[in-house]
Amino acid sequence: MNKIGIDIIQIKRIKLKKEMIIAILNINEMKYFEKIINNDAKKQFLAGRWAAKEAILKVIDQKIAPKNIDINYLNNKPVITNEKLKHIQISISHEKDYAVAVALNL
Helix, strand or coil, X not given: CCEEEEEEEEHHHCCCCHHHHHHHCXXXXXXXXXXCXXXXXXXXXXXXXXXXXXXXXXXXXXXXXXXXXXXXXXXXXXXXXXXXXXXXXXXXXXXXXXXXXXXXXX
């Protein structure tokens, strides 16, 4: 059965604290995150990942920690690289105050 999940977060709720960062990002995403210089851009990235992972969790029938979901880019589009979750399509969008993501479990 196809399922769809969506999540939105207000970017100002994101804190650049180590505990939050390591709870959301896995090691591959952390490498990308650390290359971002601007703190506002870091918050946008983190908020987008949070929204995407929350949307993903809404469409799967298993419990998994957000940091164990690996989102990368392919042709400038976000893709899930976990082998067991590759069938899920995602989209992430940012706006000045919000980040939103949609996940479609095909």
